[in-house]
Amino acid sequence: MSVRSEPPVEGQHVAQTRAPVLANERLNEEHWRLTLAAPEIAATIKPGQFVNLRVNGGNDPLCRRPFTVFRRVRDGLGIEIVYRVAGRGTRLMAAARPGDEFDLIGPLGSGYRLDESKRMHILVGGGCGVAALFSLGQELSKAAGEGPLELASVLGFRSRSMVMLEEEFRSLGGELILATDDGTYGREGRAVEVLSSFVEARGCADDCVVYASGPEPMNRALVAFCRKHGIPGQLAMEKHMLCGIGACLTCNCKVDKAGVLKHRDLASSHIQLDPESDIGYAMVCQDGPIFSVDEVVLE
Ligand SMILES: Cc1cc2nc3c(=O)[nH]c(=O)nc-3n(C[C@H](O)[C@H](O)[C@H](O)COP(=O)(O)OP(=O)(O)OC[C@H]3O[C@@H](n4cnc5c(N)ncnc54)[C@H](O)[C@@H]3O)c2cc1C
Numbered sequence: 499m500s501v502r503s504e505p506p507v508e509g510q511h512v513a514q515t516r517a518p519v520l521a522n523e524r525l526n527e528e529h530w531r532l533t534l535a536a537p538e539i540a541a542t543i544k545p546g547q548f549v550n551l552r553v554n555g556g557n558d559p560l561c562r563r564p565f566t567v568f569r570r571v572r573d574g575l576g577i578e579i580v581y582r583v584a585g586r587g588t589r590l591m592a593a594a595r596p597g598d599e600f601d602l603i604g605p606l607g608s609g610y611r612l613d614e615s616k617r618m619h620i621l622v623g624g625g626c627g628v629a630a631l632f633s634l635g636q637e638l639s640k641a642a643g644e645g646p647l648e649l650a651s652v653l654g655f656r657s658r659s660m661v662m663l664e665e666e667f668r669s670l671g672g673e674l675i676l677a678t679d680d681g682t683y684g685r686e687g688r689a690v691e692v693l694s695s696f697v698e699a700r701g702c703a704d705d706c707v708v709y710a711s712g713p714e715p716m717n718r719a720l721v722a723f724c725r726k727h728g729i730p731g732q733l734a735m736e737k738h739m740l741c742g743i744g745a746c747l748t749c750n751c752k753v754d755k756a757g758v759l760k761h762r763d764l765a766s767s768h769i770q771l772d773p774e775s776d777i778g779y780a781m782v783c784q785d786g787p788i789f790s791v792d793e794v795v796l797e
């Protein structure tokens with residue numbers, strides 16, 4: 499398999515920068531919001547793209563950690579990352595204080611693509627994944643203010659204590675539906691169940707598009723729902739990553755050949771199609787992390 503490492507968004511400059519910490523705030527038991535001064539990255543990053551962050555100044559841990567940018571702040575000079583403390587690297591991030599610095603590479607990957615052929619645009623997020631949808635929501639909110647497009651957000655969390663970013667999503671306008679698995683806040687149920695009721699109640703299956711980011715079980719349910727109803731959708735794939743730039747092949751994933759041929763210009767992707775079967779191989783850091791629901795093969 500050949501490797502190319504040019505930026506996946508044509509003409510976009512990928513920067514490496516030392517970004518001072520402006521704030522690092524705890525949102526709940528597991529999640530934090532890190533604000534970094536990174537004007538070069540903030541200037542060009544698109545919804546759904548990510549940065550690869552070195553979590554400390556030395557070599558331990560050696561590898562960078564990938565994070566989607568939640569939103570641009572401070573007049574476009576800063577970026578915010580919402581992160582879950584999952585292991586050693588993110589524990590180190592949670593200890594950062596204003597004035598500390600992180601080494602960042604970005605913007606990386608290709609982001610969400612607006613589907614202007616549909617009227618109803620629905621953000622569907624689960625857990626920490628909701629953060630990856632917010633800047634897309636900001637673009638959709640602006641477009642909704644200028645034309646016939648409608649925005650709705652369906653955000654699912656495990657329980658009341660895990661609910662976060664409610665005010666931020668409410669500020670986007672449109673309908674906001676919160677749900678918890680145990681019913682302790684908002685509606686009881688999982689994000690895709692709530693999405694299904696919303697689409698049925700609105701009768702918008704023929705005129706909607708879904709943009710999703712969440713854990714793998716949510717992705718599976720979403721892909722099944724969208725395929726069953728013929729609803730176009732895009733979702734964020736999470737794979738372990740090392741380089742983030744297409745050089746190490748760690749983030750290799752299977753993709754559906756027919757879905758790829760429907761949605762991509764192969765000449766400008768890194769996807770290799772298997773001539774002997776219905777699948778192909780993509781690199782999540784270059785061809786994603788955002789994929790169409792027709793493209794993904796969830797094993
Ligand atoms: C494109 C992309 C965007 C991401 N955006 C965000 C984000 O905005 N906020 C956020 O909280 N997390 C995000 N993640 C996941 C985040 O990168 C991992 O949680 C983080 O690297 C864990 O580092 P750690 O050293 O704390 O954990 P480790 O000690 O390395 O691992 C702890 C646990 O996390 C799992 N893990 C580690 N890396 C990944 C990964 N890349 N994908 C899935 N599981 C992983 C491990 O299997 C293990 O169970 C993203 C991942 C990708 C690929």
Ligand code: FES
Pocket residue numbers: 738739740741742743744745746747748749750781782783784
């Ligand atoms: S993370 Fe190295 S190729 Fe994707």
